[in-house]
Amino acid sequence: xEYFEIFIAGVFINNxxxxxxxxxxxxxxxxxxxxxxxxxxxxxxFVLVMAGMITWIVDTYLxxxxxxxxxxxxxxxxxxxxxxxxxxxxxxxxxxxLYAGLGIFLPLITTNCAVMGACLxxxxxxxxxxxxxxxxxxxxxxxxxxxxxxxxxxxxxxLARVPKPLQDTSIALVTAGVIALTFMSFKGMV
Amino acid sequence: xxxxLLFMLGIGAVCGIVLSLSSKVFYVYEDPRIxxxxxxxxxxxxGGCGYAGCSSAAEAVVNGLAPxxxxxxxxxxxxxxxxxxxxxxxxAAESLFSYNMCEGGNRADNKYHYMGISSCKAMALVxxxxxxxxxxxxxxxxxxxxxxxxxxxxxxxxxxxxxxDKCVGCGACQQACxxxxxxxxxxxxxxxxxxxxxxxxxxxAQTCPAEINIPRYINQLREGKYKEAVQTIRMRNPLPLAxxxxxxxxxxxxxxxGIEDEAVSINQLKRFVADYEMNSGSRIPxxxxxxxxxxxxxxxxGPAGLSCAFFLRRIGHQVDIFEAMPKLGxxxxxxxxxxxxxxxxxxxxxxxxxxxxxxxxxxxxFGVDFGLGSLMASGYEAVFLGVGAxxxxxxxxxxxxxxxxxxxxxxxxxxxxxxxxxxxxxxxxVGGGNSAIDCVRxxxxxxxxxxxxVYRRTRNEMPANEVEIVASEEEGVEFVFLAAxxxxxxxxxxxxxxxxxxxxxxxxxxxxxxxxxxxxEGSETLLDVEMVxxxxxxxxxxxxxxxxxxxxxxxxxxxxxxxxxxDPAILQASIPYIFTGGxxxxxxxxxxxxxxxxRRAARSIxxxxxxxxxxxxxxxxxxxxxxxxxxxxxxxxxxxxxAKMPEIPVDQRLDSMIEVDLVLPEDAAHKEAERCLNCCRIxxxxxxxxxxxxxx
Numbered sequence: 001x002e003y004f005e006i007f008i009a010g011v012f013i014n015n016x017x018x019x020x021x022x023x024x025x026x027x028x029x030x031x032x033x034x035x036x037x038x039x040x041x042x043x044x045x046f047v048l049v050m051a052g053m054i055t056w057i058v059d060t061y062l063x064x065x066x067x068x069x070x071x072x073x074x075x076x077x078x079x080x081x082x083x084x085x086x087x088x089x090x091x092x093x094x095x096x097x098l099y100a101g102l103g104i105f106l107p108l109i110t111t112n113c114a115v116m117g118a119c120l121x122x123x124x125x126x127x128x129x130x131x132x133x134x135x136x137x138x139x140x141x142x143x144x145x146x147x148x149x150x151x152x153x154x155x156x157x158x159l160a161r162v163p164k165p166l167q168d169t170s171i172a173l174v175t176a177g178v179i180a181l182t183f184m185s186f187k188g189m190v
Numbered sequence: 191x192x193x194x195l196l197f198m199l200g201i202g203a204v205c206g207i208v209l210s211l212s213s214k215v216f217y218v219y220e221d222p223r224i225x226x227x228x229x230x231x232x233x234x235x236x237g238g239c240g241y242a243g244c245s246s247a248a249e250a251v252v253n254g255l256a257p258x259x260x261x262x263x264x265x266x267x268x269x270x271x272x273x274x275x276x277x278x279x280x281x282a283a284e285s286l287f288s289y290n291m292c293e294g295g296n297r298a299d300n301k302y303h304y305m306g307i308s309s310c311k312a313m314a315l316v317x318x319x320x321x322x323x324x325x326x327x328x329x330x331x332x333x334x335x336x337x338x339x340x341x342x343x344x345x346x347x348x349x350x351x352x353x354x355d356k357c358v359g360c361g362a363c364q365q366a367c368x369x370x371x372x373x374x375x376x377x378x379x380x381x382x383x384x385x386x387x388x389x390x391x392x393x394x395a396q397t398c399p400a401e402i403n404i405p406r407y408i409n410q411l412r413e414g415k416y417k418e419a420v421q422t423i424r425m426r427n428p429l430p431l432a433x434x435x436x437x438x439x440x441x442x443x444x445x446x447x448g449i450e451d452e453a454v455s456i457n458q459l460k461r462f463v464a465d466y467e468m469n470s471g472s473r474i475p476x477x478x479x480x481x482x483x484x485x486x487x488x489x490x491x492g493p494a495g496l497s498c499a500f501f502l503r504r505i506g507h508q509v510d511i512f513e514a515m516p517k518l519g520x521x522x523x524x525x526x527x528x529x530x531x532x533x534x535x536x537x538x539x540x541x542x543x544x545x546x547x548x549x550x551x552x553x554x555x556f557g558v559d560f561g562l563g564s565l566m567a568s569g570y571e572a573v574f575l576g577v578g579a580x581x582x583x584x585x586x587x588x589x590x591x592x593x594x595x596x597x598x599x600x601x602x603x604x605x606x607x608x609x610x611x612x613x614x615x616x617x618x619x620v621g622g623g624n625s626a627i628d629c630v631r632x633x634x635x636x637x638x639x640x641x642x643x644v645y646r647r648t649r650n651e652m653p654a655n656e657v658e659i660v661a662s663e664e665e666g667v668e669f670v671f672l673a674a675x676x677x678x679x680x681x682x683x684x685x686x687x688x689x690x691x692x693x694x695x696x697x698x699x700x701x702x703x704x705x706x707x708x709x710x711e712g713s714e715t716l717l718d719v720e721m722v723x724x725x726x727x728x729x730x731x732x733x734x735x736x737x738x739x740x741x742x743x744x745x746x747x748x749x750x751x752x753x754x755x756x757d758p759a760i761l762q763a764s765i766p767y768i769f770t771g772g773x774x775x776x777x778x779x780x781x782x783x784x785x786x787x788x789r790r791a792a793r794s795i796x797x798x799x800x801x802x803x804x805x806x807x808x809x810x811x812x813x814x815x816x817x818x819x820x821x822x823x824x825x826x827x828x829x830x831x832x833a834k835m836p837e838i839p840v841d842q843r844l845d846s847m848i849e850v851d852l853v854l855p856e857d858a859a860h861k862e863a864e865r866c867l868n869c870c871r872i873x874x875x876x877x878x879x880x881x882x883x884x885x886x
Contacts, residue, residue, distance in 0.1 A: 093215075
C-alpha cells in the first residue's frame with residue numbers, strides 16, 4: 001500500500017512537471033508532436049529509473065557513509081551523466097533496436113532537472129531502495145503523462161486561431177499553466 | 191575540504207574508468223566517414239531531410255540511403271565536400287522540386303462559410319475543407335507557413351505558387367498540406383507520374399492517352415511563355431511537332447467548352463508552341479536525371495520506341511534504339527505522307543530526342559541482324575519491343591495479286607522510301623480508316639485522274655479523322671459507300687482493270703455499335719480501275735519470333751491478333767525483361783496512344799532495373815474519366831468561334847507533297863488559348879461571371 005501511495009503521489013499529486021515545475025525545457029521542446037513526446041516519455045522512464053537506483057546507492061553507501069552529504073548535488077550530476085553515457089553505449093552495442101528508438105533523446109536528458117530533481121526528492125523523502133525505485137518510476141510516468149497530454153493539447157492548438165503575440169511558446173506556457181491548475185486538484189488525495 | 195576533494199576525485203575516477211572501459215567493451219564499429227559527413231552537414235538538426243537529426247542523415251549518406259545533397263540547407267561546397275568523402279559525383283543525386291497540382295483555388299465555390307479556422311489542416315478536418323472540390327487547395331497557406339526558405343506564396347488565385355529559384359525541395363510544404371496539392375518530387379518522379387483517380391485533372395487531361403497537362407500548357411501559351419509550354423508538353427510527349435500535326439485529338443472530344451460551344455482547338459495550340467520552338471532556331475534544353483549506368487535496348491524507332499527511349503533517357507538510363515528501316519520514325523515516317531507530316535519536321539524532332547544521348551542503329555532487323563541473345567550479351571538489362579503493326583491485312587478476294595494491286599501501309603512505306611512505283615490513271619482504295627485516306631490523298635498528288643474510296647459502310651461510320659475525310663473530299667476523291675469488293679478482274683497480261691463489288695445495306699448494329707453492312711444479293715457492280723489498294727488494317731509482323739534462334743524467344747507469347755501479349759497495366763511481356771507498347775502490343779492505334787504506352791513502359795522498365803516489383807500505378811486512370819469532372823451542362827459560356835485551321839488552297843495542293851495544314855498565326859493562337867476555360871477537376875474560368883462549381 002505504501003508503494004501504491006508513492007506511485008499515485010509521484011504520478012498525479014507531485015507530478016514532476018505540473019506540480020513541481022521541473023524539466024520544463026523538454027516539456028516545451030519535445031511536446032510539439034505526439035510522436036516525439038512519446039519517445040521522450042519512454043526515454044525519461046528508462047533513464048529516471050536507472051538514475052533513481054544508482055543515486056540511492058551512491059547516497060546511502062558513499063555520501064552518508066563517508067559523511068560528505070554536502071557533495072550530494074555535484075556527485076549526482078557526475079554519476080547521472082556517466083550513467084546515461086554508459087547506458088547509451090550499452091544500448092548501442094547490445095540492444096540496437098531500443099537504441100534506435102531512444103537514441104536521439106538520451107543525450108537530451110543527461111542531466112535534466114526533472115531527473116536530478118526526482119533523485120534528490122527520493123533522498124529527501126528518505127525512501128528505502130524499493131521506495132526510491134517506485135518513486136523514480138512514478139515520477140517518470142508522471143512526466144510522460146504530462147508530456148503526452150500536453151503534446152495532444154498542443155497539436156490541437158496548432159489548429160486554432162491564436163493571436164499573433166501569443167503564438168507558439170507563449171500559448172504553450174499559458175496552456176501548461178492551466179493544465180497545472182487542474183493537476184492542483186489532486187492535492188491532498190493521499 | 192580534503193575529504194571532499196578526495197571523494198570527488200575518487201568518484202570521478204570511477205566514472206571515468208567505467209566509461210572508458212565500457213567504451214572499449216561496448217565498442218561498435220562506426221564508419222569514420224559518418225563523423226566526417228556529419229561535420230559537413232548544417233548541424234541544425236532541423237529534420238528537413240526527413241532523418242532524425244544530422245547524425246542519422248550522415249549515417250544514411252554513408253549507407254547509401256541518402257544522396258550527398260541530403261541536407262536541405264547545406265551550401266554547394268558542403269554538398270561537394272560530402273560527395274568527396276563518399277567518393278561519388280555530387281550530381282549523382284537528383285534534386286527535388288515542388289509542383290502545384292491545383293489550378294482552381296478561389297474559383298471553386300464554398301460549401302460553407304466559417305471564419306474561425308486559420309489553418310488548412312484544421313479546415314480539412316471539417317468536412318474535408320470548405321471548398322466544394324474534394325481534392326483542391328484549401329488556400330489557408332499551411333504550406334507557406336511551413337516553408338523555411340520563403341519559396342512559397344499564396345497567389346492571387348488562392349493556391350500556392352512556387353518560386354523555383356528559392357525552392358530547395360525540402361518537402362516541408364508537402365508534409366504540411368492536408369491534401370495532395372503540393373508535391374515535392376524529383377524530375378524522374380514527375381516524369382513517371384501517371385494520372386490517378388484523386389488528381390486534380392481537367393477532362394481533356396484525363397482523356398489524352400499521353401496524359402499531357404493540357405490546361406497548363408494552354409495557360410502558359412496565353413501568358414506568352416512558349417518555352418515553358420513546350421516543356422510542359424515534353425514532360426509527357428516527346429513528339430509535339432508530329433502530334434501537333436497528326437493527332438486526332440481525343441482530348442477535344444471531352445473539352446468542357448465543347449458541351450455548350452465548339453471545343454477548344456487544343457491540338458493546333460500544341461502545334462503552335464511546338465512550331466514556335468522549331469522556328470525559333472534554337473532547341474529548348476531538355477533536362478535529364480543523372481546517369482544510372484543501366485542500359486536498355488529499344489527495338490523499333492517508331493513513336494512508341496522513341497517515347498520509351500526519350501523517357502528512359504530523361505530518367506537517367508542509357509538507351510540504344512534499333513530500327514529495321516533506314517531512318518527512325520517508324521509509321522509516322524513511312525506511313526504518314528509528307529503533306530501531313532513533312533520529313534524535315536520529323537527529322538528535326540527526332541534529332542532533338544537523339545541529342546539527349548540516345549544512340550540509334552538503323553537498318554538492323556530484330557530476329558535477323560540481331561536477337562535477344564546478342565542484346566543480353568551486350569549488357570542490355572531490359573528490352574522495349576515496339577515494332578509496330580506493319581503487316582497489312584489482305585482482302586482475301588480473287589485477283590488480289592494482280593499487277594496494280596497494293597496494300598496500304600506497304601504502298602505508303604515504299605513510296606516514302608523513294609521507291610518508284612508503276613502507277614495507273616485510276617485507283618480504288620479499299621477501307622475507311624486514316625491509312626486509306628492517306629493512300630488516296632497521296633495518289634491524287636501523284637497525278638492520278640480518278641481515285642475512289644471503296645468502303646462497306648457509310649461516311650458516318652468511317653473511322654478516319656473527320657478533317658481528313660473533309661480534306662480528301664475537297665481534293666476530289668470519289669466515295670463509293672456500302673460496297674464490299676468481291677473480285678479484282680485483270681486483263682490477259684495479268685494487269686488489274688476492274689474491281690467488282692457487291693452493294694450493301696445497313697442492318698442491325700453489331701458489337702462495335704456500328705450498323706452491320708449486309709450484302710444485297712446480285713448487286714455486283716464493276717468499277718474501272720487500274721490500281722487497287724487495300725487499306726483495311728494491319729497487324730504486327732511477329733516473324734522475329736521464329737527468326738530469332740534464341741531459346742528464350744519461344745516463351746514470348748502472342749495474342750490471336752499477332753500482337754505481343756502483355757499486362758496492359760505494366761506492359762511487361764511474358765518474358766520478364768521484355769516490355770512492349772504501341773501498335774505491336776495493341777494493334778493499330780493512335781500515335782498518341784503509342785507515346786503514352788512508351789512512357790508507361792519506361793516506368794515499368796525503371797522499376798524493373800531498380801529491382802523493385804513492377805506493379806501498376808495505384809488508382810491509375812488509364813483514360814477512365816473521373817465521374818465528378820464530366821459535366822453535361824456548363825454555365826457561363828459565351829459562344830465564340832473556334833480557330834479555323836489555316837490550309838493551303840485546294841488548287842495548290844495537288845501539284846506537290848507540300849504540307850497542307852498550316853500553323854495558327856500568333857494572334858489566332860492567343861485568341862484560341864483565351865477560349866480555354868483552364869478547367870481543373872470541377873472548377874473552371876467561365877466567360878461571363880457565373881457562380882461555378884456549385885455544391886451538389
